[in-house]
Amino acid sequence: MVNEEILFFDPNCQKPYSARTLMEEALGGTEASVARIAETLGARVMQHNRGAPDGRFLPPAPSAGIKHLVILRDPRTVQAISARYPGARVYLWVHDLMRPGGKRGRRLAASAATLAELAVTVVCVSDFQRRQVEAVLARVPAGRRVRAVTIYNPVDDRLAPDGSPVDAGKLVFFSSPNKGLAFALDAFQAARRSMPDLHLRVGSPGYKSLRRARMQSVEGGIDGVEWLGALPQARILAEVRTALCVFYPNFVLPETFGLVLAEAKAVGTPVLTHDCGAAGEVLDDPRQTLPIARSQRLYERAARSIPSGYRRYVAPLADRLGVFDAYVERVRAWRNGARPHIGPDARFRLSAVAERWRALFARQIP
Secondary structure, three states, X not given: OOOOOEEEEEOOOOOOOOHHHHHHOOOOHHHHHHHXXXXXXXXXXXXXXOOOOEOOEEOOOOOXXXXXXXXXXXXXXXXXXXXXXXXXXXXXXXXOOOOOOOHHHHHHHHOHHHHHHOOOEEEEOOHHHHHHHHHXXXXXXXXXXXXXXXXXXXXXXXXXXOXXXXXXXXXXXXXXXXXXXXXXXXXXXXXHHHOOOOEEEEEEOOOOOOHHHHHHHHHOOXXXXXXXXXXXXXXXXXXXXXXXXXXXXXXXXXXXXXXXXXXXXXXXXXXXXXXXXXXXXXXXXHXXXXXXXXHHHHHHHHHOOOOHHHHHHHHHHHHHOOOOHHHHHHHHHHHHHHOOOOOXXXXXXXXXXXXXXXHHHOOOXX
């Protein structure tokens, strides 16, 4: 059944996607969230680069009767897209970091007058991100008239621990490689020097290629890493279920939500990460987060300028200086019986998130 009154419009996706894509191919967190919410609400989705319909996923076209228009990510497109659907209430659903002074923050600030004029509601995927958005908007007079709300990204209601046996030597990394993968590989090497049976399986749920990271790993002589490439969600979750943990020591590019964090939580696998971005908010468990040490920031900043073939020499030095000790100690503790027992979080259930969207459309969210 199609709800003709609700339209999601994606002006930025790298390639068209649909509910079928979510089942069969690798798909980033933003696109997966759009597909799940649209299917649950019965809404249509138009994509700027789609040439042929795929169910409710359509090429751009005028459409009468739209009451709720949700535009993805880019505030610069709001005026032009909303003009095609006069009379619709407009929402901007943001997924990226919105740091004051950052590129996306500047775009949002520059669009504040338009957002205020059109009475656009900015939908954020975490309270962390909403605070960023509000800080950006507070810097410009028009921005103070723009409302921002939080609606989390959804996790399938059916996800839950299933009793899969856990391999205590298996760590997994399933995220975009620009979210700290190089640092994670260095930290993994330190853990493997202490626990030689450890192995790390690396894959990506989205579009960004792992080829460069894989080549750097080969050049750097990193043992114990298996490269899985881009995987659909079912394959990723099968790997996550049997892992000791999701090994995600990321502070390089903080998550605004982190679907991999919420899905790992749902299937009962802990995440080893840092308390930055939305990670602490989503995991809601200090056992799974670590503070960011100054030595880690300094090392990562210096290591970015080092050719990949030379990191093999620098990372062991950082290890001897204790840069990676916290990860090694936490992994060892979890192998020795302290691994957290976790499960699904009601905040992220698809049914609950869809209800919040319905409440937003009904003007029931203040």
